[in-house]
Amino acid sequence: MALIEIRDLYKIYDSGAIQVNALGGVSLDIQQGEFVVITGPSGSGKSTLMNILGCLDRPTKGQYRLNGQEVARMNPNQLADLRINTIGFVFQNFNLLSRTSAAENVELPLLYAGVPKRERAERVKTALSRVGLAERMDHHPNQLSGGQQQRVAIARALVTRPPLILADEPTGNLDSRTTDEVMDLFDELVADGITIVLVTHEPEIADRAKRVVIVRDGHIKDDRLNKKPAGPSRYIEGV
């Protein structure tokens, strides 16, 4: 069974006179442990696809099974439960709470998941160690570099131990060196068996994934496997 199964998915925005097909019949399977990059020009529908994959939005029609559960008909509370158990989010602008320590930021999803205090502390520590920021637990976001902030955000996504991480332009606000840091971290997570779906419009990022899905005008234009994903060295040479 695939982790993500999408069949003939439509998202139609109806603004009175005009109907916009943000997604016009998309089908896609993603297996557990895959590293998939979804890319395409702006307005292609990749963000809409991302939102539906992230259970933040519901499709107008079509099927979406996540981890064996039919998502399309769920209500907001069920979607919230599914998100908390299944998906970790990483955003372009990090979305860390300001004036709040790294540890408290990472702890946040566990509060909503109802994890007891002692276990929370352990899992926060593990997650921050995983991203190499164990010594910076007490630092506030404004005391961290952009790359470090994004790693805190990744720790926050990891702390609920989800099978899937959705990253929306995670390197959009980072320079090339920290971009490498973050991408290396994603590679390690995939090696650990976590599925990563990453949305980006940067071709260099797309080249690093095993599988690239190109979306254009609400349809999947191309879905190909990279025989030899580009390693980090490529950037170092390019600088």
Place this chain on the structure above:
Amino acid sequence: MNIWMLISIALKALLRNKLRSALTALGMIIGVGAVVAMSAIGAGAKAQVEKTFEAMGSNMLIVRSGSSSKGGMRGGAGSQPTITWEDVAAIQEIDEVVASAPLLQTSVQVSAFGQNWSTSLQGTTPDFATVRNWPCTAGRWFDDNDNATKAKVAVIGKSVVTNLFGEDATEEDILGQTLRAGQIPFEIIGIAKSRGQSGPGFDQDDVVLIPVNTYRAKISGGLAQYMQGTLYVSASSRETTAAAESAISELLRTRHRIGHNDEDDFMVRNMSDMMAAQEESANTITALLAGIALVSMVVGGIGIMNIMLVSVTERTREIGLRMAIGAKPRHILLQFLIESIVLAMVGGFLGVATGIGVATYMGSSQGWAISISPDTILYAVGSSALVGTLFGLWPAYRASHLDPIQALRFE
């Protein structure tokens, strides 16, 4: 996800923006402070009224000569004496009446020890001490013998003591001294217990009391058969006061031969009626103050709502993030509701402290009576929680109904 986690989330959010939280609570501090201070002052005024009447005795009646009406000219109350000393004696015989005491008074210049002072000279019977519930702190009241022999003895009030003998005078210095009222010398035999003020500017302790027969013989002349003053009557109990009141009316109407359709030529006043009237006015003031205070609490609540709405807008991305990582709409609703309740209640508690402080200061600087009851504090804190809930609902509802996708994109 339990409520304690939500409370801790809300508290952390408030602490993350201390200045904003403090300014929001300020509105409530002022509102609740006003409520507490106002009701403390109002309740203090009411308690003062009660105390005054308590001191007079709640089963007391006052009988006075009424207005006379002759040839269409209507005089004011007591414009012509109508109650005779025989009436006074007859009232004393009524079953429900345990004691009665006439009080005649005039203003007089008294002197002692080379000091002089203008005060109220009052003639009464020994029963007055019982009727008015007014003992001596030193010395003794004059007795029936003093009255019968028209003895020139006087019981003086605290204010007279202070003004003639000074603050430091001891009882031994005063008792037995001679006090001159006009040219007539009186021996001071007692100092009456301090009763304080009754109503603004009316000092009950500024008084010299002498036996009524002495008063009639030495001070007042003229219409000797009429009692030119007030008769204080003590009913046997609070319950028989009304019966005593009607018995006195009946007796005086008969004795004065007043026809069925004619008005009384006397007045009988019931203390509990007067007390009720006074309390009524104190209550009106309290209600007025409470109204003003309520308005300021509503203003405080609107302040909270205002800041919470701003806060929801400002924290749209935070709300989107919380939703993305698993917060349900009700978690967001409760978080913002708790935030506004906490703000309102913290404001409430600080407001109670402020209100007590202000009331105490006003009490000591203005000489007002202050009464702070636990009820007021509970009410103030309770209503601030209510204000926090009511005015927090709309912002919290708005926050919980944000679309997570839009919220996350919000710049």
